[in-house]
Amino acid sequence: MTRIAFIGLGNMGGGMAANLAKAGHDVRAFDLSAEALARAEAAGCLVADSAAAAADGAEAVVTMLPAGRHVAEVYETIFAGLPAGALLIDCSTIDVATSRAVAEAAQARGLAAVDAPVSGGIAAATAGTLTFMVGGSEDAFARSQPVLAAMGKAVIHAGANGAGQAAKICNNMILGATMIATCEAFALADKLGLDAQAFYDIASVSSGQSWSMTSYCPVPGVGPTTPADKDYQGGFATALMLKDLRLAMAAAKDAGADVPMGSRAAERYEAFAAAGNEGLDFSAIIRSL
Numbered sequence: 014m015t016r017i018a019f020i021g022l023g024n025m026g027g028g029m030a031a032n033l034a035k036a037g038h039d040v041r042a043f044d045l046s047a048e049a050l051a052r053a054e055a056a057g058c059l060v061a062d063s064a065a066a067a068a069d070g071a072e073a074v075v076t077m078l079p080a081g082r083h084v085a086e087v088y089e090t091i092f093a094g095l096p097a098g099a100l101l102i103d104c105s106t107i108d109v110a111t112s113r114a115v116a117e118a119a120q121a122r123g124l125a126a127v128d129a130p131v132s133g134g135i136a137a138a139t140a141g142t143l144t145f146m147v148g149g150s151e152d153a154f155a156r157s158q159p160v161l162a163a164m165g166k167a168v169i170h171a172g173a174n175g176a177g178q179a180a181k182i183c184n185n186m187i188l189g190a191t192m193i194a195t196c197e198a199f200a201l202a203d204k205l206g207l208d209a210q211a212f213y214d215i216a217s218v219s220s221g222q223s224w225s226m227t228s229y230c231p232v233p234g235v236g237p238t239t240p241a242d243k244d245y246q247g248g249f250a251t252a253l254m255l256k257d258l259r260l261a262m263a264a265a266k267d268a269g270a271d272v273p274m275g276s277r278a279a280e281r282y283e284a285f286a287a288a289g290n291e292g293l294d295f296s297a298i299i300r301s302l
């Protein structure tokens with residue numbers, strides 16, 4: 014049993030903290046939301062009245078927060094109460110620069126830190142089947158593994174600090190671009206008089222195949238059951254896809270990388286979200302074509 018502080022008990026963090034408690038860890042939880050705290054308590058966590066109180070004396074701290082500034086703010090309040098060598102595991106999706114900066118700040122205080130963003134949505138967080146992509150030293154990665162394994166099905170070492178975030182945004186940049194490419198191919202096929210099911214049957218076993226087509230088909234009634242079959246409710250919200258694409262564009266700018274397809278995907282998702290579609294699953298972008 015490890016004494017773990019869990020900070021950020023929202024859509025994702027709520028289920029993750031519950032799975033750590035279920036695995037027998039001593040979980041001290043904190044969130045700004047009283048409702049989230051009540052849910053964590055019902056799931057077997059001890060609730061704290063501040064992030065600092067949750068982290069006081071913890072061996073490991075897991076954060077699942079909206080953005081980099083939240084992680085940086087929370088880290089500043091908890092550093093002082095952590096024992097030497099405590100491990101910070103940030104599972105939030107945040108910008109690479111902040112991720113590296115907070116890890117350096119932690120290491121300068123004699124703490125260990127990894128970034129461990131996730132693939133898989135709310136259902137996977139609840140079921141404990143997330144995939145974690147981890148950035149940090151070999152030693153910190155090894156120490157993070159048993160904690161992350163209680164919340165996921167795969168824990169993969171991506172490289173040094175920040176590499177987990179890099180893997181996450183590069184993966185989701187592919188996803189944004191392939192989803193739009195898949196949607197526009199279905200739209201063109203339709204205009205050419207080609208039946209959507211017939212096109213799926215062909216493209217899904219041809220070189221146009223991708224996860225966006227065969228696991229997450231954006232056309233209702235075609236392929237496996239996806240958010241398209243539920244009027245694009247649930248799934249991975251357009252707002253979250255846009256967040257990840259913005260992070261990818263910022264990282265590309267900092268790194269001087271040329272990302273023509275990713276930047277076009279970001280523009281299309283900016284426009285789609287601004288038209289009032291932020292809450293729809295990201296595959297609903299087919300409606301704009």
Ligand code: NAD
Nearest residue numbers: 021022023024025026044045046077078079105106134135
């Ligand atoms: P959410 O908004 O539901 O949860 C965030 C929680 O953090 C909220 O409960 C909020 O009250 C809390 N919070 C904010 N500032 C805080 C502070 N200073 N101290 C304590 N608590 C604070 O968001 P989510 O959907 O759970 O996403 C969390 C992270 O996971 C994000 O970085 C997101 O990009 C990433 N992510 C989400 C999904 C998804 O499908 N929702 C999938 C993969 C990754």
